[in-house]
Amino acid sequence: MISRRSLLAAASIISLASLGLAGVAPAYAQQKQVKLQLAWLFNGAAAGEIVALKKGFFAEKGLDVEILPGGPNSNTVQETLSGVAQIATAYAPEIMYAANQGLPIKTFGAAFQKAPLTFYSLGESNIKSVADWKGKRIGASQGATAQIKVVLDHNGMKLDDITFIQAQIPGLLQGQVDVVASWPTNVAQNVPIVQNPAGYNTQSIWDNGLQFQSNYYIARTDLIGSDSDMLVKFLEACDKGWAYAADHPEEAIDMVASMSSAIEKDKELASLKVIVSDFIYTDETREHGFANISKDRWNATLQTYAKIGEIKPELTADDVFDGSILAAAQRTKR
Incomplete structure (x- = not known):
């Protein structure tokens, strides 16, 4: 004997199928x-x-x-x-x-x-390591100050050993800073540095005490x-x-x-x-x-x-x- 519950269940399935929704409604629910x-x-x-x-x-x-x-x-x-x-x-x-x-x-x-945060310098500046930052102008956003402090501390220096300037890549290209923070993941932004005729050097925070x-x-x-x-x-x-x-x-x-x-x-x-x-x-x-x-x-x-x-x-x-x-x-x- 077919119970009333079975008939209702069957009717529900038929109704869903007629709308093309059988098997879909539970997943969305x-x-x-x-x-x-x-x-x-x-x-x-x-x-x-x-x-x-x-x-x-x-x-x-x-x-x-x-x-x-x-x-x-x-x-x-x-x-x-x-x-x-x-x-x-x-x-x-x-x-x-x-x-x-x-x-x-x-x-x-x-x-x-x-x-990925990395510091870039142009090849002609001959800045090949963080040790070479002493007395140099380092450009970055204000929010990167702590990272710079850590990198300097890792290399036996303090913030007073550099001149910190809020700057981005144009500041490096225009000679306003000697080193600038950027991201190797931003290929478009770094094109002018990568294509510099004299080459370029990098110092990543990962390789300098901040992993x-x-x-x-x-x-x-x-x-x-x-x-x-x-x-x-x-x-x-x-x-x-x-x-x-x-x-x-x-x-x-x-x-x-x-x-x-x-x-x-x-x-x-x-x-x-x-x-x-x-x-x-x-x-x-x-x-x-x-x-x-x-x-x-x-x-x-x-x-x-x-x-x-x-x-x-x-x-x-x-x-x-x-x-x-x-x-x-x-x-x-x-």
């Missing part, structure tokens, strides 16, 4: 809305997350993700704390300063295994505790997005360009290739997996900032990092 706040504008540095969105990798995990662009005035720590976004990408200094104030925010992964990572994924500590499953799924989708971007860079940049008409695709493609080969995938990701964070490295970074008086000396990796999401996620070793 389970989609969780998530906002991701980027630290910077849409460009190659966010290619993996954008690919994860455009290729449906977030949706496969039951996540309805909206990606919000950042910019020069963006403060992703504050935007995450205020609830503008559940997840954000952020840089090491702002994370350390947040921990120094006791704010409830932590990292749970890092897309960039190395912070922090970059583009950290951050979330409120209460969210990490209460919705770890969502964060695990998010991280796994980002992993898949970055792997796809690495294998299909041209297509990835097309997806980035669909989010921002301002980028120059050929130059952004060159940047993406540098990002993938030098910063997303390293020996550590080959051993530990995508987005790996080293607790020892966090401790070392905190100690360097404490040494120059930027943060309290008692801060440890546990104040800025929760390893539970990395441990639970299935991550590509590449």
